[in-house]
Amino acid sequence: MMDAAEVSVRCCIAGGGPAGMMLGFLLARAGISVLVLEKHPDFLRDFRGDTIHPSTLEVMYELGLLDEFLQRPHQEVRTLGGQIGDEFVEVADFTHLPTHCRFIALMPQWDFLDFLAERAKRFPAFQLKMEAEARDLTMEGGRVTGMRASTPAGELRVKADLVVGADGRHSIVRELAGLEVLDLGAPMDVLWMRLSRRSEDPGQTLGRVDTGRIFVMLNREDYWQCAYVIAKGGFDEIRARGLAALREEIAGLAHYLRNRVDELRDWSDVKLLSVSVDRLRTWHRPGLLCIGDAAHAMSPIGGVGINLAIQDAVATANILIPRLLQGPVAQRDLEAVQRRREFPTRATQRLQVLLQNRVIGRVLASTTKMSPPVAVRLLGWVPLLRRLPARLIGLGFRPEHVRAPAAG
Numbered sequence: 422m423m424d425a426a427e428v429s430v431r432c433c434i435a436g437g438g439p440a441g442m443m444l445g446f447l448l449a450r451a452g453i454s455v456l457v458l459e460k461h462p463d464f465l466r467d468f469r470g471d472t473i474h475p476s477t478l479e480v481m482y483e484l485g486l487l488d489e490f491l492q493r494p495h496q497e498v499r500t501l502g503g504q505i506g507d508e509f510v511e512v513a514d515f516t517h518l519p520t521h522c523r524f525i526a527l528m529p530q531w532d533f534l535d536f537l538a539e540r541a542k543r544f545p546a547f548q549l550k551m552e553a554e555a556r557d558l559t560m561e562g563g564r565v566t567g568m569r570a571s572t573p574a575g576e577l578r579v580k581a582d583l584v585v586g587a588d589g590r591h592s593i594v595r596e597l598a599g600l601e602v603l604d605l606g607a608p609m610d611v612l613w614m615r616l617s618r619r620s621e622d623p624g625q626t627l628g629r630v631d632t633g634r635i636f637v638m639l640n641r642e643d644y645w646q647c648a649y650v651i652a653k654g655g656f657d658e659i660r661a662r663g664l665a666a667l668r669e670e671i672a673g674l675a676h677y678l679r680n681r682v683d684e685l686r687d688w689s690d691v692k693l694l695s696v697s698v699d700r701l702r703t704w705h706r707p708g709l710l711c712i713g714d715a716a717h718a719m720s721p722i723g724g725v726g727i728n729l730a731i732q733d734a735v736a737t738a739n740i741l742i743p744r745l746l747q748g749p750v751a752q753r754d755l756e757a758v759q760r761r762r763e764f765p766t767r768a769t770q771r772l773q774v775l776l777q778n779r780v781i782g783r784v785l786a787s788t789t790k791m792s793p794p795v796a797v798r799l800l801g802w803v804p805l806l807r808r809l810p811a812r813l814i815g816l817g818f819r820p821e822h823v824r825a826p827a828a829g
């Protein structure tokens with residue numbers, strides 16, 4: 422029973438984000454008892470990224486969930502472009518990807534998580550406990566054997582063969598496990614905000630780059646989800662300049678927003694994402710594994726964080742389910758998960774750090790009007806070249822496919 426102070430499952434996952442929910446779904450689908458602990462009462466929280474990439478959609482296809490999933494309200498982004506100075510350049514074209522969906526689906530993250538939870542609950546092996554905050558690990562002879570969580574009904578003790586930390590970039594699990602974090606640094610933070618969208622506005626999701634400013638606008642049909650990239654730690658200075666100055670900067674970047682920047686009424690309408698890029702040196706210790714942001718916080722460049730979290734979950738399921746079906750997982754099985762996912766993580770972060778330092782850092786420091794560099798112009802001129810960024814963003818390095826079995 423879920424309300425008992427002590428439960429025993431094969432796998433206990435801390436965190437009901439994309440990584441934890443997808444892993445929970447896959448384990449339960451294979452008949453392995455799994456409990457996901459999520460500290461919030463629901464999935465309905467602030468904007469945390471709405472991008473469901475083609476590789477995640479392919480996973481949904483492989484799970485037989487795609488058609489149902491796409492019935493949920495979403496927008497489909499087939500190309501990505503940006504305005505640098507006064508010139509518009511198309512930089513990525515997803516329409517040639519070797520996947521069933523040749524687009525990025527924009528859908529609120531809570532809808533995606535709700536969908537996964539709803540489908541996972543159909544498996545008897547799945548349990549999701551909301552308002553359950555993982556607080557401590559239990560250990561026996563150097564091996565993690567479970568977790569302690571606080572719930573409104575009191576403490577919940579969970580015994581598990583495997584504990585998974587999928588509790589995001591401020592992961593308590595990785596901290597409790599004493600796993601070393603390598604900080605790769607980031608020169609920027611991001612301010613997120615919403616502005617209404619009108620029928621006469623352009624339709625495309627795009628970025629605007631000019632004189633020290635980067636502004637990204639995701640078309641969410643009746644509103645724009647906007648990201649304003651600022652220098653690391655620069656929010657205090659922006660606040661000191663005042664909301665009127667911020668509104669003016671935004672109107673200067675996208676003139677058609679001028680008549681509605683007043684929708685930013687106070688600073689609570691502007692959310693700060695403090696960007697960090699890091700990864701664990703070792704993702705595991707006996708009885709415990711970290712995946713998703715808990716193992717590697719990604720830069721927002723390319724909007725790949727959700728995607729990597731899902732890919733981690735799929736790889737974890739592919740590698741560990743055959744083992745879990747036979748008994749407890751060994752250290753070498755957890756090592757195998759890290760080996761499988763470390764390359765895509767490192768390669769993506771390397772690219773992100775390169776772009777952060779060579780492009781974003783320079784743009785934020787620039788004081789003159791900008792124009793597209795030759796490499797970007799080339800993308801605009803040669804359509805074939807636009808397939809490469811689409812592949813990197815849409816599929817990433819080493820896309821995973823569902824191989825784990827479903828219970829018969």
Ligand SMILES: Cc1cc2nc3c(=O)[nH]c(=O)nc-3n(C[C@H](O)[C@H](O)[C@H](O)COP(=O)(O)OP(=O)(O)OC[C@H]3O[C@@H](n4cnc5c(N)ncnc54)[C@H](O)[C@@H]3O)c2cc1C
Nearest residue numbers: 436438439440460469470555588589713714724726727730
């Ligand atoms: C403002 C913002 C915008 C973003 N935009 C994008 C984007 O456009 N595209 C993209 O791909 N990525 C984006 N990201 C990143 C993306 O949200 C993450 O990379 C992705 O969600 C990682 O998934 P995860 O499951 O590993 O971790 P998370 O999504 O962080 O999920 C962790 C979960 O664990 C829960 N939790 C934390 N601690 C505990 C605990 N002790 N006990 C129980 N539960 C706990 C949290 O409540 C959360 O639900 C954005 C992030 C932010 C903050």
